[in-house]
Amino acid sequence: MNNTEACRIVGVGRGTGIRWRYGRTVKNPDGSSRQYAPIMASVQISERFLSEDERVSIADRRAAGCSIRGIAAELGRSPSTISREIQRNSDPATGKYHPFRAGQRARDRRARPKAGKLAADEVLRTFVQHCLHERWSPEQISNALPSAFPDQPAMRVCHETIYQALYSPHHLLLRAAPTRPLRSGRIRRKRRRRGDQRTTHFIQPGHSISRRPAEVADRSVPGHWEGDLVLGRFNKSAIGTLIERATRYVLLLHLPDGHNAAQVRDALITAFAALPGDFARTLTWDQGGEMGRHHEFTAATAVPVYFCQPGSPWQRGSNENLNGLLRQYFPKGTDLSTYNAEHLAQVAKQLNSRPRRCLGSSTPAQHLAKLIPTPR
Template identity: 55%
Template sequence: MREGFSNTQACRIVGVDRRTGQKWRNGRRPTGTQRTAAEPVRVTPEPCAAGRFLCEAERVHIADRLRERAPVRTIAAELGRSPSTVSREISRNRHPVSGRYRPFAAQARADRRRPRPRPGKITRNPELRDFVQARLDLRWSPQQICHALREQFPGRPEMHVVHETVYQALYVQGRGELRREVAAALRTGRTRRRPRRQARQRRPRFTDPMVMISERPAEAGDRAVPGHWEGDLIIGSNGASQIGTLVERTTRYVMLLHLPGGRTAEDVRDALLATVHTLPAHLKRSLTWDQGSEMAAHRDFTTATDIPVYFCDPASPWQRGSNENTNGLLRQYFPKGTDLSVHDHEHLTRIAAELNARPRRTLDWHTPAQRLHTLLTT
């Protein structure tokens, strides 16, 4: 039967009665006379050509296994599908009255729902469209509109939508559900949607390949060995000024980079070179940075200093926790929205010294300067 023969054909080939083959196919439980049990013969259908949607053979398999009272997770594992896919299929396409799952009727229901394009919910309901349109004219966000719909129409599910439905009505071409000019009322001001790629689908950030933080040595992660640094930039008002920050992970010692000319890859590279050359050799082990464009010259920095640079994953600031916390402390001296170009190199040095002289609870109330001095002397 795994080769595609029916139960009758398989019994004829093997040379047994059809009922005997059916018992073999369905398996048997241990009894008083027959103490050994036998697992049923399960025929797993071939995956659909499309891959994304369930096919008729898979629906037949789901129906057979439901009659055998198999769990949903077991059925999903046999089909190579997600358990949620099988669960949704059963709840969507079962008979509305009896609740039984019939595979061919389920296939027909799925085929009826599949044709595209489908009219949107906002298009089908003029009252809903006018409500959303009026709130967009008042510059409400889609999330605020959806929350107001649920509060104002609690017992009318036809008036309930999620914010993605509103965005689709605004941005998708050819729908005509909402006036395109109201998209300018959104806070982003965009009339076209900006695509967002998944992290694994993004293009390489730099010409030289990055070494990710997952490959950073374990000694940097547990802060047992000093000399591993975290870096970032603090940006001033209108993105026109910047200051570089370096934090040593073990001692929390802070060093500030003066960047008066800009934050290009060459500017940041030269400032890093000038700063790390003042450190002793045993405090130059690694540098961790985010994937900002200012680190495009990371290979030149590594070649000149022999310090490997490790990059954090996208949208993962917690992987540089010490640096993020230090940047928050530095905002006491450099408030957001201020011009950072007014601070010269000497002023940055004084601020770093003041911060390094501040006791820290994570250092048993020692200061970063004291911890660094202990490392240098011992």
């Protein structure tokens, strides 16, 4: 879950959650600073090492006045193990034993068994540095290693290993690498949300795509549409795109005044009002904010709207394919507000007159004519 939801469940503020996750720096009155590391998930490497729960028990029993031998007997450990744990991992300044700080000190002392491959192998590191100077991407470098060193299986690294080295500020790879070796210019990894962390911001929550009727998936019945927006220069203009799943029939929405939720709602109501009743059954959209008034569209047209899972545009693949075809007519970076409704109608007519292999080389217009002899 995201930071806000996790903090709400735990009962702490968002800022506290951020500090727990990423650590913080505190300025002391004398001008010095103290680093607080982020809270790390407890991972039990081996039963030979003390676990987080055992360290909490040690702190509790110490506070209760129990002896080291008593704590060892209760935990099933050797008294010398408990004694070494308290001596090594107590706070050097106060001498007090804090279980979570003790666990962090133990992890900090546990060094890697060997250096990373890029740090240990100078020949491999030099080759990667040379390729970075040639403006190669880490994936291109990784793919070129088998050809450059065909008889040396040890001279292999995956692209993620190179990325991790580039994002480490003191790695040996950076000593002879370009200042900003990646094409993106980033010097640290960009945080991204997982698909299950993305949430909608609709006032009225929509229906999930999993609740669509079964007839939508097999394209056996016409009248089920997929929709999206094609954005123009600086995302300031847009064209609404609609495609019917069974016939692949295309409709383009003219949005001359903008593409906020109200404007998209009105354009959809106008488009669906011109369709025959049996040809307007459902609409599937992504999680874009332009559908924030989907409930008002449904109330006006009786057409339910279903939404894809966050970060899953492939669930409305026909529309994604249509948007790719439209880039032939409206290249990226184009100001889409310069096109009028008549021009959009001509583009849609041309797409509907284009043979489609999925329709047996017939056109969407011909396929539609078989189903609805007299379309409006």
